[in-house]
Amino acid sequence: QEVIKIGLILPLTGPFTSIGKEVETGARAYIAQHGDKVAGKKIEIIVKDDTGVAPEKTKQLATDLAINDKVDILAGFGLTPPAFAGALVATQAKKPMVVMAAATSSVTTKSPYILRTSFALPQAVVPLAGWASKNGIKKVFSLATDYGPGIDAEGAFGKAFTDAGNEIVDKVRVPLQNPDYAPFLQKAKDLKPDAVFAFIPSGETASFLKQFTDRGLPQAGIKLIGPGDVTDDEVINNMGDWVLGTITSHHYSAAHDSPENKAFKEAFAKIEPKMRPNFMAVGGYDGMQLIYKTLEKTGGKADVDTFMTAAKGMSWVSPRGPVSIDPETRDITQNVYIRKVERVDGALWNVEFDKVENFKDPAK
Amino acid sequence: MSDAFSLPFKRLKPMSDPTDPKAHILNATRPRWPEALVWVIALSAFFLFPTQMPLLSQIAITGLFAVSLDLILGFAGIVSLGHAAFFGLGAYTAGLLGKHGWHEPISGLLLSGLLAGAVGTATSFLVLRGTDLTRIMVTVGVAAVLHEMANKMTWLTGGSDGLTEVVIAPIFGIWEFDIFGTVAYAYSLAVLAILMFLARRLIQAPLGLTLRGLRDNPTRLLAIGSPVKRRLIVVYTVSAAYAGIAGALLAQTTQFVSLDVLAFNRSAEVLLMVVLGGSGYLYGGLIGAVVLMVANRLLSDLTPEYWQFWIGGMFVILMLFARGGLLGLGKQVMERRR
Amino acid sequence: MNALETHGLVRTFGGFLATDNVSLSVRPGARHAIIGPNGAGKTTLINLLTGFLTPTEGRILLDGEDVTRLPQNKRVKRGLVRTFQINQLFARLTALESVCLALAEREGVAARWWKPVAAHHKLIDEGAELLESLGLLDVAAIETRSLPYGKQRLLEIALALALKPRVLLLDEPAAGVPRQDSRELFDTIARLPSDVTILLIEHDMELVFRFTDRISVLVSGAILVDGTPEEVARDPKVREVYLGESAHA
Amino acid sequence: MLEVKGLTAGYKDAVVLQEIGFTLAAGQSLALLGRNGMGKTTLITSLVGATRRFAGSLHFDGQDITALPSHRRAQLGIGWVPQERDIFPSLTVEENMTAVARPGPFGLKQAYEMFPRLAERRANMGKQLSGGEQQMLAMARAMMTNPRLLLLDEPLEGLAPIIVQDLLAAISKMTQGEGMSVILVDQHARQILPITDRAIILERGQVVHEGKSADLLADPAPLERWVGVGQAA
């Protein structure tokens, strides 16, 4: 076998296009940087569009990739439901499956062949709960989008935050389709919490943030905190000064200061000069990195047992900082940073100022 | 000439014996070659495209779903943009049965069809009145409410994460669902063929004639003594049951149910398929499903980001030059040649 | 017992009184005409009788039984059948299919779903016979919407006749049908069994006077005169509001 | 006023009218006769511009209108009462008239004088009218365009006898008194011949007889032959 084929299934049309775009570009950036040869094998990727949340389409694409294109590795998976569907195929067809985006905690439990290079929401928000209670935030209004990751985020944050002796004054769930934040934000404003904890999927955040300020919550002394999805790197720079000071926690910021990140951003910009890489992009980049590193270790063998054994426990320095694959859960262990939106050199960035190191998904 | 009596293609002039004015009705039930061709192609797919079974079984399932919509759209004139409600009900029923110990597929299919049909009867009074737009929106509303309920009832449905761990026993205890999807395709195709045969009987029988009358002029149908509402309820129920069975097939063959079985997109897509293929021919939905799904697949492989442009272009051009969908176009061509 | 009776029938549209306290009786086997100026409420009256509209007040008796609240299709089952002033046809059915549909309803087989129409030979033969009697057999296999207007008008009548009515309500059956065809049409209607009751609306006085044995004149929703053709033709009020000077008698 | 030369017209690929030719002077009226389906309506709608023309030319008032679209012809002064009345159902009685009105002596006042019944129903929707009321409205609506040539396609159908008499009188007054030209189609030759100057009989889309109306009344043989028995009685 001369070629290793990787089937990349991502949403490239529909409401979640930007996720697919970032992940794909991230993955291609890695290949551009490191060449398309590993351990003597040529790496080939085949991209498929699953349009967002259409699991049976994802399943069908994955099956087709496994049977017809004879791919060695399945990868991508923008959202949780498609990842679940893909897991069925991975198990049945015995293919390693690298989840580069979907962030519901339980994704990795759906097949013994899943590896994840993105993050799990509880992982991202639990450190935030700790930081908030240490910094004078006692009462929080929780607002999350009504689907897997949102519910995960709400639950993990809420538990960690109340365990520390604080109060969640109310929690609301915003519909995934056609959200309108006004009534929820008004409710938050009326309840006068210290902060609003928000999880909004990347892509929807702009209108949320805008309404947050337009409705005058910052003036009313209400802070905004949440996982980094809320101040997504892709959009933050267009948002205007009203987001300054927002505190979030996440595993990656484009502003992360390291040579690895610098190289990543350069490679990314060569492909998509107009876009800023975000946490989705880094998931795609590290997904490829994991595949490359594992193949190097197995000497180009990609059969599922050899590959999985080699991948477990793998560690490397990612653009986000040091990471490793937890051998038990096959999920990623990484630093989670507390960041604040600041203006640097005329642009808005999530500037990291605190971190919890080598943090595993606390939900497992 | 009538729509259904000369399936699958309509002809303008009375066929066979032009001197016998009754011929057009008497000869209506005779099978015709284009119809046979459809099934020959469907069967030969086992040998021609052995690696495309998953796609093919999805086409068969979606085709059945489209046929169910055509029953109310093409034969009774009810426009629905929420037909996924019944598809989804069927899918969740079959999925839940499979998850909670009822692994036998065929009884699961029937139960799902029954349940969807019952809900069809219960909601049919909502579509008895009103204009096209009213019916469109009421059906959209019903489907949206069901969608939202399935989303909220996480304990039962798995919410937006979907329903997993659906276990389906081998068919007749013999054929197990495999990863290549051969059994799934054979199973879906068999169900499609049986239901298609029944639907075909139905529309060629007096009931079918009544339904076409209903589509053309409900006022007159009442005035010849037909209990119009009762007829509407009957087709709506049959159509809902068909949709439910299609949904159940999807759940059983993919062993997975996600919220999008109830989504607006699915309702819209199936409507597009029926219109694309041509409504009121029964086979229109099937052809629409084949064309749209194959085109989707080919185009999205070619250009994963912009394939929708070409699909859209296809719709636009088809509607500019071929009224009545693909079968309408076929009919025009046949008439020209005469 | 009268075939059809109304007692104090009233119907308003908004504030407009379209049917004003109409009490009418039609004896079995009658050839009864309703005439009156345009907008007098003739079509409205038929709509009330058939259940197409519900009366604001009053009662309707069919063969002595109160049918005021009975739905349209049930009245049809009891033999009360109408034609429409403006054609109501099945645009995409052929002429033969259309009458077969009506026949199937009459025979109570319209909801059968297993045996094809093609196997219901009795229906088809009877349908073809009916079309033949109205000169429609040569267009039996043509979609209704492609038929010339005159033929469509005849099909409108054929659909009613197919139901073997006991009481037949005809709303301007001859309008739009050329003179010689309308004579044929009336001949066909005249050949109906004499126990069939016919209530007719028509503006062609020649046909009315030739065909009917009783006439009610409706003006502004109310019955002005009720009598034999001779009585009506002589009535000065009727001449003033409806017939004009050149009336036939 | 109107000159029709070699007009061949029909629908899609069906030729209905062949080589029709006639002229009509100002103030003249023409009866258009013929059996069912012989092309009377097709001729009227061809003058309006709503059919497919295969050959021939049309001149109105010396102007070539062969290629003019329908609405331009109407604006030049051709008024039309369609056979199926074609009342605009979602407009009120009054809107039906004002929507097409053009300046001239005939206005709402005159319309209501002509048909007092319409005045009573002025605020009703077109679709709520009785059959005869629709026929009246079609007539009044055509008059509101203040035409110089009026095309009437079976305008008497479904009207009460007394209205028919009034309307016939009104039509003959228009031509004689006010110099309007009229083409009148009706199933009942006997009704319209007395009030028209000339008559044309159509048979299978061709003119088979043309002459003075009075002559036809005097010698009904062509009527017997082309239009049908009983017409001349």
Next chain:
Amino acid sequence: MLTVLVDGIAAGSLFFVMAVGLSVTMGLMNFINLAHGAFAMLGGYVASALMLKLGVPFLLCLPVAFLVASVAGVVLERTLYRRLYAAPHLDQVLFSIGLTFMAVATAHFMMGSQQQIITLPDFLRQRFSFAGADIGTSQIFLISIGVLIALGLQYGLKRTRFGSQLRAAVDNPRAARGLGIPVDRIFAFTFALGSGLAGLGGALAINTLGLDPGFPFKYMVYFLIVVAVGGTGSVTGPLAAALLLGVADIAGKYYAHEIGAFVIYLVMVVVLIVRPQGLFGRVTVR
């Protein structure tokens, strides 16, 4: 309480402005134009591009968005749409969905997949208290535009001859032409008006709803709800419907967020069961 009401009315006004153009094409011209959202998207992108790339003031962007969308509307109407006026409704559905697909892919290709984010001028970002309600100037702005458009259309389409000529042309184009109504011109103008209003709505919506290539599909159902609940063929109908739905939606989410997402659909279904022709609809002939 009052705040919730004002929020609802403002949201309703925005939906009214976006949907009323569809009410015009669908209700008055009897054309099911599901590509309405694509015209709104066009208006939105025009406005955002002008603001972000050229720094044109927001208030000036609005009329430009209207104009560009209406010109695009006329061009498409003259070349494509007019061929489908006589087609069955379902053919129109397929055709206009096709156009929407093409528009979405084109927008994705030209503008990228990311959200367009604009910042309103300062005077539209103020908040003040009135009778205990917490109100934003942008909401007042939206409500005023909604009212103005409603009044203007109501006058233009109901009281004028143009309105009756338009309805006549829709009822029966052949007869309307034969009686001297310039049907083609009236249709083109009306279509321009409808798509222009969509464009304006799109430009107004960016601030609250955001704008990305998925816009036309995201809000399609909402437009249809407004038109259906309002009833076709009037302007007051969609206004009342949009306001009702806006208030019900916001109040539902505020007071009972658990069932918040149902409310709008439940209101719609209930209204349509009680009045199948919509709140202000006349029973149509077709």
